[in-house]
Amino acid sequence: MITKNPDFEKTIRKKLEKQFFMHHIGFDLTKIEPGYVEGELILEEKHQQQFSYTHGGVTATVADLVMGFAAYSLVSPDEGTVTSDLKISYLRPGSGAKVIGRGKVIKAGNLLHFCEADVICLSETGEETLIARGYATMCVVKANTH
Amino acid sequence: MITKNPDFEKTIRKKLEKQFFMHHIGFDLTKIEPGYVEGELILEEKHQQQFSYTHGGVTATVADLVMGFAAYSLVSPDEGTVTSDLKISYLRPGSGAKVIGRGKVIKAGNLLHFCEADVICLSETGEETLIARGYATMCVVKANTH
Amino acid sequence: MITKNPDFEKTIRKKLEKQFFMHHIGFDLTKIEPGYVEGELILEEKHQQQFSYTHGGVTATVADLVMGFAAYSLVSPDEGTVTSDLKISYLRPGSGAKVIGRGKVIKAGNLLHFCEADVICLSETGEETLIARGYATMCVVKANTH
Amino acid sequence: MITKNPDFEKTIRKKLEKQFFMHHIGFDLTKIEPGYVEGELILEEKHQQQFSYTHGGVTATVADLVMGFAAYSLVSPDEGTVTSDLKISYLRPGSGAKVIGRGKVIKAGNLLHFCEADVICLSETGEETLIARGYATMCVVKANTH
Numbered sequence: 001m002i003t004k005n006p007d008f009e010k011t012i013r014k015k016l017e018k019q020f021f022m023h024h025i026g027f028d029l030t031k032i033e034p035g036y037v038e039g040e041l042i043l044e045e046k047h048q049q050q051f052s053y054t055h056g057g058v059t060a061t062v063a064d065l066v067m068g069f070a071a072y073s074l075v076s077p078d079e080g081t082v083t084s085d086l087k088i089s090y091l092r093p094g095s096g097a098k099v100i101g102r103g104k105v106i107k108a109g110n111l112l113h114f115c116e117a118d119v120i121c122l123s124e125t126g127e128e129t130l131i132a133r134g135y136a137t138m139c140v141v142k143a144n145t146h
Numbered sequence: 147m148i149t150k151n152p153d154f155e156k157t158i159r160k161k162l163e164k165q166f167f168m169h170h171i172g173f174d175l176t177k178i179e180p181g182y183v184e185g186e187l188i189l190e191e192k193h194q195q196q197f198s199y200t201h202g203g204v205t206a207t208v209a210d211l212v213m214g215f216a217a218y219s220l221v222s223p224d225e226g227t228v229t230s231d232l233k234i235s236y237l238r239p240g241s242g243a244k245v246i247g248r249g250k251v252i253k254a255g256n257l258l259h260f261c262e263a264d265v266i267c268l269s270e271t272g273e274e275t276l277i278a279r280g281y282a283t284m285c286v287v288k289a290n291t292h
Numbered sequence: 293m294i295t296k297n298p299d300f301e302k303t304i305r306k307k308l309e310k311q312f313f314m315h316h317i318g319f320d321l322t323k324i325e326p327g328y329v330e331g332e333l334i335l336e337e338k339h340q341q342q343f344s345y346t347h348g349g350v351t352a353t354v355a356d357l358v359m360g361f362a363a364y365s366l367v368s369p370d371e372g373t374v375t376s377d378l379k380i381s382y383l384r385p386g387s388g389a390k391v392i393g394r395g396k397v398i399k400a401g402n403l404l405h406f407c408e409a410d411v412i413c414l415s416e417t418g419e420e421t422l423i424a425r426g427y428a429t430m431c432v433v434k435a436n437t438h
Numbered sequence: 439m440i441t442k443n444p445d446f447e448k449t450i451r452k453k454l455e456k457q458f459f460m461h462h463i464g465f466d467l468t469k470i471e472p473g474y475v476e477g478e479l480i481l482e483e484k485h486q487q488q489f490s491y492t493h494g495g496v497t498a499t500v501a502d503l504v505m506g507f508a509a510y511s512l513v514s515p516d517e518g519t520v521t522s523d524l525k526i527s528y529l530r531p532g533s534g535a536k537v538i539g540r541g542k543v544i545k546a547g548n549l550l551h552f553c554e555a556d557v558i559c560l561s562e563t564g565e566e567t568l569i570a571r572g573y574a575t576m577c578v579v580k581a582n583t584h
Contacts, residue, residue: 015196016196018194018195018196018198019195019196019201020191020192020193020194020195020201021192021193021194021195021201021203021204022195022201023192024170024171024192024193025170025203045166046166046167046169046170047166047167047170048164048166048167049164049165049166049167049168050161050162050164050165051226052164055165055166055167055168055207055210056207056210056214056229056232057167057171057203057206057207057208057210057211058167058207060203060206060207060210060232060234061201061202061203061204061206061207062203064201064202064203064206065203068202080197082236082239083202083234083236084235084236084376084377084404084429085233085234085235085236085376085377085429086202086206086233086234086236087231087232087233087234087379087525087573088206088229088231088232088233089230089231089552089573089575090228090229090230090231090232091544091545091552092545093228106529106571107529107530107568111403111431112376112431114527114529114571116571130545133544133552133554133573135525135527135571135573137376137377137429137527139403139404230522230523230550230575231522231523231575233379233427233525235406235427235429237398237399237406238399252383252425253383253384253422257549257577258522258577260381260383260425262425276399279398279406279408279427281379281381281425281427283381283522283523283575285549285550307488308488310486310487310488310490311487311488311493312483312484312485312486312487312493313484313485313486313487313493313495313496314487314493314495315484316462316463316484316485317462317495337458338458338459338461338462339458339459339462340456340458340459341456341457341458341459341460342453342454342456342457343518344456347457347458347459347460347499347502348499348502348506348521348524349459349460349463349495349498349499349500349502349503350459350499352495352498352499352502352524352526353493353494353495353496353498353499354495356493356494356495356498357495360494372489374528374531375494375526375528376527376528377525377526377527377528378494378498378525378526378528379523379524379525379526380498380521380523380524380525381522381523382520382521382522382523382524385520
C-alpha cells in the first residue's frame, strides 16, 4: 500500500518506546510494512483466564496493536491514528507457545482506515491455529490533537 | 435478572483466583449482582499507549471482564460462558485515577447472552467520563466442554 | 443535544423525499429531535424472511435510518453524515403489527457521531418487544463531497 | 467445507420461495456451494438513499442474505440458522449496474457459524468496486424452534 511517511518504520519503532501496555503484556512487533504489521508474544500464565486459555483481553489487545500500527504506517508524519471501533470474533480457544497477530489495512481513506487482523496461536510444534478475527476502524487525527 | 445459580457470587469469586490476566492488569470486581457486574483498576503508567492515554486493550479487557462475569452470574453451576463477539466503541481518550467497568446482560437466552458495558475514567477529583461503550455476545457452554 | 443546524427538522424532511429505499420498505419518521429520531413501518408479508419473521435486513435498515438521521440532525447545514460502521444484535424474532426504530446519538464529535438504537416490534394489542439493538458510527462529511 | 446436508442446494432453493424481503429488493442467489453463497441485484432508483448512492440497508441486507445462506448450507436438514450479530463496514459509496454479495463461513461450529462477506458494486463496464465488508455470527437452531 502507499504510505505518506517514507520513514514509517522508524516512526513506529520510536512510538513503541512509550507503548507501556504493549510491553506489560510482553508483545513485540516482528514485521512492519506499509499497511501490514505482525507481532507476537510468548504465552505465559499471566495471559490466561479462568479456564487456562488465553484471555480475550490479550487477544483484543494483540488485534488492536497490529491493526493500529498497520494504519499508523500509512499516515503522514504529522498525523496519528486512534481506534474508533474494535470488534473481535472469538473463533477458537487459544493456547500453546505464542500468540501471533497479523494486521492489515483493507481500505485507507482520508479520515478512516478500515483494518482486519488474524490472531493465531502457535503450538509448541509450530502448528498455527486461527483463534480470532479482528476488525477495526482507525480514525486519522492530527498529531497535535492528542 | 433471574439467575440459575443461587451461589453466583461465590462461584464468580472462586473463578477469580485463576483469572491471571485480570490480576496482571490490576483489575478487581467491586459489585456482583445477577446480570450486572462492576469492577475497577487504578491507572498506572503500565496501562498507557504512546500518547499517555489508557490503552485500547485495557479498555477492551475491562469491558470483556465485566460483561463476561455479568453473563456468568446468570448461568447454572454446570455451565460457563465464553465471549463469542466483543465490540468496543472508543468515545473519548481515557486518563485519570481509575478505570471503572460496568457490565450488564441486556438479554439472556439459552444459548446466547447479549451484554453491554460502560467503561469510565474517574478523575482525581471524582468526576466520571464515559470513555467507551462495550457490546458482547456471550455463548453459554457446558462447563466440561472447555 | 446541541445541534449546529437550527432548521434540522426541515433539512431532514427535505432529504426524505429522495430516500427511495426508505419509501420502498414503507418506513417513515415519526419524531425528529436534536440527536434523537423515531420512525416506524407497518409490517407486511414483504418484510418477512423464510420463517415468517421480520427479515434481518429490515431490522438493519430501520436501525441505520434512525441512527443516521439522529446524527444528521446535529451537523451544520453544509455537512452530511454517512454510515461508517453498523452493527445489529438480533435479540428476539420480530413479528406483529409494526416495527419501530428509536435512534440516538450517544457521543457527537467533529469527525464521528456514535449512535445506538432500539428496534421494537409492536403487537396488535400495543405491546412492545425489543427485537434488536443497533450500534453505528456515523462519519461527518462535507456535503459537497458526496 | 463439509456440510451436514447433502441436499443443501435444494433445501436453500426451497426456502427462497418464502424469502419475501429478498424478492422485494430484487435479490437472487447465483451460486450455492457448501459454506459459500453468491447473489446479486440490479440497481434501481428504489435502492438509493438521499445522495443517489446504494442505501446502507440494501448493503446490509445483501450481506446478511449471502452469509445467512452460506451458514445454512452447512447445517443438517433438521437445523436452521438465525443471525445473532451482523456488522457492516461501509468502505466506499455504491453505485453502478449491480450489487453483488459473496458470503462465506470462516469457522463452522456446533452452536455458531462465523461468516464474512464482500459486497461489491459492478459498473456498467464490468468493473468491480468493494463497497462493504460484512461480518456475521450465525446461530444454529433446531428447525422446530423458529
